[in-house]
Amino acid sequence: MNGAQALLQALIQEGVEHVFGHPGGAIMPVYDALYDAPIQHYLVRHEQAAAHAAAAYHRVSGRVGVCLATSGPGALNLVTGLADALMDSSAVVAITGNVPRALIGTDAFQEADVTGATMPVTKHNYLVTRADDLPRIVKEAFYIARTGRPGPVLIDIPKDVQLEAFTGAFPERVHLPGYRPTEEGHPRQIEKALAALEEAERPVLMVGGGARHAHAEIRAFAERTGIPVIPTLHGLGAFPGTHPQCLGMPGMHGTVAANRAVQYCDLILGIGLRFDDRVTGRLERFAPHARTIIHVDIDPAEVGKLVPTHIPVVGDAKQVTAELAAGARPLRLEGWWRTIRAWQEQYPLRIPERPYLQTPEVIRAFWEATGGEAIVTSGVGQHQMFVTQHYPFNKPRAWVTSGGLGTMGFGLPAAIGAQVARPDALVIDFDGDGSFQMTLQELATLVKYDLPVKVVILNNGFLGMVRQWQELFHARRYSEVYLADSNPDFAKLAAAYGIPGVRVERREDLAKGVDAVLGTDGPVVAEFRVHHEEGVFPMIPAGGSAEDMIVEDPREEVKA
Amino acid sequence: MRHIVSVLVEDHPRVLTRITALFARRGFNIESLAVGRTHQPGTSRIAFVVRGDDHTIEQVEKQLNRLVEVLKVTDHTEPHIERELALVKVHVAGLEERLEIREIAAAYRARTVDVARRALTFEVTGEPSKVESFIEQLRPYGLLETMRTGAVAMSRGVKALKPREKEAVREKEAV
Numbered sequence: 001m002n003g004a005q006a007l008l009q010a011l012i013q014e015g016v017e018h019v020f021g022h023p024g025g026a027i028m029p030v031y032d033a034l035y036d037a038p039i040q041h042y043l044v045r046h047e048q049a050a051a052h053a054a055a056a057y058h059r060v061s062g063r064v065g066v067c068l069a070t071s072g073p074g075a076l077n078l079v080t081g082l083a084d085a086l087m088d089s090s091a092v093v094a095i096t097g098n099v100p101r102a103l104i105g106t107d108a109f110q111e112a113d114v115t116g117a118t119m120p121v122t123k124h125n126y127l128v129t130r131a132d133d134l135p136r137i138v139k140e141a142f143y144i145a146r147t148g149r150p151g152p153v154l155i156d157i158p159k160d161v162q163l164e165a166f167t168g169a170f171p172e173r174v175h176l177p178g179y180r181p182t183e184e185g186h187p188r189q190i191e192k193a194l195a196a197l198e199e200a201e202r203p204v205l206m207v208g209g210g211a212r213h214a215h216a217e218i219r220a221f222a223e224r225t226g227i228p229v230i231p232t233l234h235g236l237g238a239f240p241g242t243h244p245q246c247l248g249m250p251g252m253h254g255t256v257a258a259n260r261a262v263q264y265c266d267l268i269l270g271i272g273l274r275f276d277d278r279v280t281g282r283l284e285r286f287a288p289h290a291r292t293i294i295h296v297d298i299d300p301a302e303v304g305k306l307v308p309t310h311i312p313v314v315g316d317a318k319q320v321t322a323e324l325a326a327g328a329r330p331l332r333l334e335g336w337w338r339t340i341r342a343w344q345e346q347y348p349l350r351i352p353e354r355p356y357l358q359t360p361e362v363i364r365a366f367w368e369a370t371g372g373e374a375i376v377t378s379g380v381g382q383h384q385m386f387v388t389q390h391y392p393f394n395k396p397r398a399w400v401t402s403g404g405l406g407t408m409g410f411g412l413p414a415a416i417g418a419q420v421a422r423p424d425a426l427v428i429d430f431d432g433d434g435s436f437q438m439t440l441q442e443l444a445t446l447v448k449y450d451l452p453v454k455v456v457i458l459n460n461g462f463l464g465m466v467r468q469w470q471e472l473f474h475a476r477r478y479s480e481v482y483l484a485d486s487n488p489d490f491a492k493l494a495a496a497y498g499i500p501g502v503r504v505e506r507r508e509d510l511a512k513g514v515d516a517v518l519g520t521d522g523p524v525v526a527e528f529r530v531h532h533e534e535g536v537f538p539m540i541p542a543g544g545s546a547e548d549m550i551v552e553d554p555r556e557e558v559k560a
Numbered sequence: 561m562r563h564i565v566s567v568l569v570e571d572h573p574r575v576l577t578r579i580t581a582l583f584a585r586r587g588f589n590i591e592s593l594a595v596g597r598t599h600q601p602g603t604s605r606i607a608f609v610v611r612g613d614d615h616t617i618e619q620v621e622k623q624l625n626r627l628v629e630v631l632k633v634t635d636h637t638e639p640h641i642e643r644e645l646a647l648v649k650v651h652v653a654g655l656e657e658r659l660e661i662r663e664i665a666a667a668y669r670a671r672t673v674d675v676a677r678r679a680l681t682f683e684v685t686g687e688p689s690k691v692e693s694f695i696e697q698l699r700p701y702g703l704l705e706t707m708r709t710g711a712v713a714m715s716r717g718v719k720a721l722k723p724r725e726k727e728a729v730r731e732k733e734a735v
Contacts, residue, residue: 119578120585124628127573144628177723178570179628301622304615 003131003157004029006166007095008037010138013170016066018042018057018420020050024070026110027097029162031068042420042449045441047074049413051081051152052439055090056400056417060375062213064091064146065417071098072110075156076117080407082152083121087404088234089209091150093141094122100160101129114156123151131161132168143174148181149210149299181298185315185323193269193294193311194327200267200292202336203227206250206279209234209403210272210297210317215396217321218271219243225331228340230258232273233388233403241392242372247340248349251279252540253385256347256551259538261340262287263546269324271296272317275306276404283307285545296320347538347551349389356531357507359383359458360390365514366428366456367391374426374454375418377401379411379435382464385536387430409438415453416445426454426518433459433487433527443497446523454517455525457490461532468535472554484532494525502526562591563617564636564713567606568721570629571597579606579630582623588612592644592688592710603631605721607712609688631723639716644688645709647673648695649681651702661701668694679704 001009007030011019020042023031034041044050047069054065069075075096085092099108115127124144126137134157141153197203205227211218215238222229222245229239230250239246248255250262262268268290273279274297280286283306287293294311295303303312313320351360363386366374376391377400378384384401393399400418402410415429436457446453461484470478491501500520504513504527517526539550569575576595583590591609598605610620617635624633636642648670652658658680665672665682668690674681684694688711695706715721 115574116577119574119581176628178631180724299626301619301626305619305622 001166004033004162008033010135019066020053021068026071047077052413053417054092055085056414057421058091060418061421072112075114084405085152091145092152094154098158125154128157131164131166135170183316185313185320189313196292203267204265206270207235208232208273211238214318221325237393240394257343259546267292269294281545359386363390377414379431380408381432383432383458408435419451428454434463490527505529568632571604594710642713647707649705650698
């Protein structure tokens with residue numbers, strides 16, 4: 001057995017069934033071993049897609065996603081995907097080849113200091129110097145990736161280590177004296193949190209991506225207490241979006257009710273969220289009336305990092321919420337709910353009446369046609385924010401998007417990872433014309449493995465979010481955001497890959513278009529031509545607070 | 561405020577890079593840094609001096625604790641011993657200066673480690689402020705070269721920097 005075969009054996013012992021990757025010189029022994037291994041490899045056309053697919057695989061299934069790349073350019077192409085996984089806490093193990101040990105540090109062909117380059121974008125990384133270390137390192141890497149706050153771990157293996165004779169053992173345990181995530185919340189802190197809740201008159205529960213595996217407990221706690229629930233971007237689905245206690249997303253493009261509730265609450269119970277600046281806006285003006293902030297997170301470094309925390313609870317969201325739910329009593333919140341209902345009635349999420357097809361209509365049409373049963377991925381931009389507003393996620397692990405890093409081009413690779421993790425599920429990638437073009441080469445991957453992903457491009461002919469900011473903050477000086485003059489014919493592009501294409505330009509054809517997408521077996525690329533100057537509202541300008549919210553599109557009239 | 565922080569780490573390649581990169585990435589400035597092996601095989605101990613308010617230092621500690629190879633972190637706010645070593649080479653203009661310099665060195669209990677006709681080199685240890693003061697006393701004579709190790713620190717009494725008690729041995733988990 002050589003190092004590469006030992007690596008595969010170790011992966012199999014970790015339960016790995018699927019990996020995403022792209023071969024190259026320095027990883028060839030691993031690909032050679034893969035040829036005989038009971039692991040399905042998905043050949044992507046750019047390594048970045050392998051990392052995104054692996055991240056989505058984790059987010060949808062809860063299992064660690066695995067990606068493979070060769071040395072130098074291959075490994076460095078993973079960097080964006082790893083950074084994305086780190087920011088959004090996705091458990092990924094990345095395996096990269098490197099040049100033989102004797103060549104390391106000599107600027108050899110396709111050499112890069114990959115452990116050095118990925119140090120800031122991984123939870124941990126390894127440079128393997130002996131084949132015999134591989135099983136231990138693989139075991140540790142998977143353990144580190146999936147426990148505590150999940151994250152990416154990279155294993156860099158020189159080519160000669162892959163070929164070296166393996167005489168080592170496969171350990172059953174990991175021994176990491178410096179790594180000990182705290183999973184059980186401190187009972188006294190939980191008691192304090194419950195006591196503070198009983199005293200609160202206007203509490204809110206904010207849930208983030210760290211609570212996605214705690215949906216049952218979140219729901220039990222919320223229904224028992226009657227507390228308003230505000231899921232963040234990654235928390236969408238951790239609590240049902242159509243539940244009457246759900247106020248929708250907070251922050252820059254959040255609902256008026258959610259932002260007002262945070263603005264006027266006297267207590268925040270935050271579970272598994274990290275108070276990102278897109279959620280808080282200007283920190284000094286965030287939740288000015290909140291006398292108590294309770295922050296539940298498995299990563300102690302997040303607690304108190306940005307928002308002063310009065311009751312920190314370091315622990316796993318599922319365990320802590322279960323204990324909170326067990327100890328909670330119904331709260332008297334009639335007055336608080338009356339206030340919230342008034343905001344909701346005054347400022348519902350509206351689709352403006354306009355003579356042309358708008359992105360939210362397309363998203364709602366898909367929601368209605370699928371009954372919300374799909375797994376949804378997205379690119380980054382206006383379309384992504386429209387999904388958060390108009391697609392109420394009722395189930396956990398059904399929404400995969402790039403939040404922390406905001407990686408354009410995330411949608412299609414993520415849809416691939418999601419579809420591999422859930423072969424029977426309907427997977428829809430809502431994408432922008434700009435975002436889609438950053439990783440569109442992955443249409444090839446859809447074809448190669450007949451992954452029935454539905455790519456829904458919301459084409460407004462612009463880098464829409466940048467355009468919106470230029471409109472609001474740069475006097476409509478639309479610098480380098482116009483795409484329509486050079487966009488491809490997306491249906492023809494799909495056809496070039498042998499994928500059916502659908503195009504809808506008018507509102508009258510919307511329902512037919514949605515039916516065509518959902519009625520096609522196998523992959524589809526659908527282009528919905530939406531208006532080029534749509535804006536996402538409500539909006540809190542960057543650096544502002546909930547008081548600065550722009551509720552509706554400030555333009556008096558938009559010409560079709 | 562000045563803080564001296566001790567970190568016990570697993571003695572792996574790049575562990576120092578991880579720590580310093582973490583500081584650089586988060587905009588914390590390291591004033592001094594001292595590293596060496598401990599009596600326990602496989603572990604090293606780092607002492608660094610940083611300036612910052614309590615919130616900043618708390619962040620430093622938390623971020624350090626996130627690193628897989630970090631076994632223990634302590635901010636020495638309790639009674640502790642702090643020492644630094646410096647080599648100081650000073651210019652000697654003539655006999656009169658030589659006598660004066662030797663007198664200063666004696667006052668600081670600095671050891672003469674090298675003697676030349678136009679230069680004297682001393683080894684001085686003590687609290688960083690003492691080292692600082694010694695260097696300042698010699699400055700008027702013309703400093704040729706100085707090298708400081710950076711502060712090292714230890715708690716007083718029986719208290720010692722040890723890995724957290726519970727051994728992190730995990731049972732094989734079902735995936």
